Amino acid sequence: MTAVLFDFSGTLFRIESAESWLRATLDASGRDLPEPQLLETARALEASGAHPGSGVEPVGLPAELAALWAARDESARLHRAAFTGAARQVPLLWPELYDVLYERHMAPAAWSPYPDAAEVLSTLRERGIGVGVVSNIGWDLRPVFRHHGLDAHVDAYALSYEHGVQKPDPRLFSVACAALGADPRQVVMVGDSKEADGGAAALGCRVHFVDHLPVTDRPDALLPVLDLVD
CATH class of the missing domain: 3.40.50.1000 (HAD superfamily/HAD-like)
Structure with a gap:
C-alpha cells in the first residue's frame, strides 16, 4: 500500500456533544436557558439532524427538505441551508441562534x-x-x-x-x-x-x-x- x-x-x-454544542452557542451569544430546557432542546436538535458531524440522521425530515438534505455536501450553500433548515424544526427563543449554531460546529474547538x-x-x-x-x-x-x-x-x-x-x-x-x-x-x-x-x-x-x-x-x-x- x-x-x-x-x-x-x-x-x-x-464533534462535541449536542449539549456542549448548544451550551457553547448560548454562551457565545450571551443567552441562557434553564438546565432542563437546555438538555431537552439539545436532544431535539440532535434528533432533527441539525447537529452536523454527529452522524445522526434526521427523524421526520419535512418533505420540502428531502432533496436539499440528499445533496447537502455538494456545496457550502446547500450544506448551510440543509442543517439550518433541519434546526428550524426545533423552536428556539432566539431565531438568530440557528445561524450561530451552524457557525459553532465549524470552530476547531468543537x-x-x-x-x-x-x-x-x-x-x-x-x-x-x-x-x-x-x-x-x-x-x-x-x-x-x-x-x-x-x-x-x-x-x-x-x-x-x-x-x-x-x-x-x-x-x-x-x-x-x-x-x-x-x-x-x-x-x-x-x-x-x-x-x-x-x-x-x-x-x-x-x-x-x-x-x-x-x-x-x-x-x-x-x-x-x-x-x-x-
Whole structure:
C-alpha cells in the first residue's frame, strides 16, 4: 500500500456533544436557558439532524427538505441551508441562534481528534505513506487539523463541497488518489460509513471501517491501519 485515505468526522475527529454544542452557542451569544430546557432542546436538535458531524440522521425530515438534505455536501450553500433548515424544526427563543449554531460546529474547538489519530498519521508519514482526507462536508476543515497539530501529517484533501460531488461517488476518491499520485489499487480508505466510504471500493481501494463513537469510547480503532499498509 502506498497511501491511506481517511474520512474526517467519526473517523479522525469527533464533534462535541449536542449539549456542549448548544451550551457553547448560548454562551457565545450571551443567552441562557434553564438546565432542563437546555438538555431537552439539545436532544431535539440532535434528533432533527441539525447537529452536523454527529452522524445522526434526521427523524421526520419535512418533505420540502428531502432533496436539499440528499445533496447537502455538494456545496457550502446547500450544506448551510440543509442543517439550518433541519434546526428550524426545533423552536428556539432566539431565531438568530440557528445561524450561530451552524457557525459553532465549524470552530476547531468543537472537534476532538480520536486518541490514536496523531500516532497513526505521524507513523504513516514516517513510513513514507501518502495521507489524504476525503470528506463529505460543506466547509474548510483544514483549520481543524491545524488547530490540533495534525495538518503536517496530511498530504491532500478532497472535500465534497470543493468538487461538487459527494461520497460514495468514486470521483471524490479519485481526486484524492490523483493528488497523492497513488494507484487506487494500492490505497486503503478508512471511514465510519459503509455506504459513503465504501464507494472507494469501486476504484479498487481496500476499505477499512471504524465505529463512529465518542472519543472516550474508541481509544485505538485506527491502529490496525498501520498493519494494513504493511
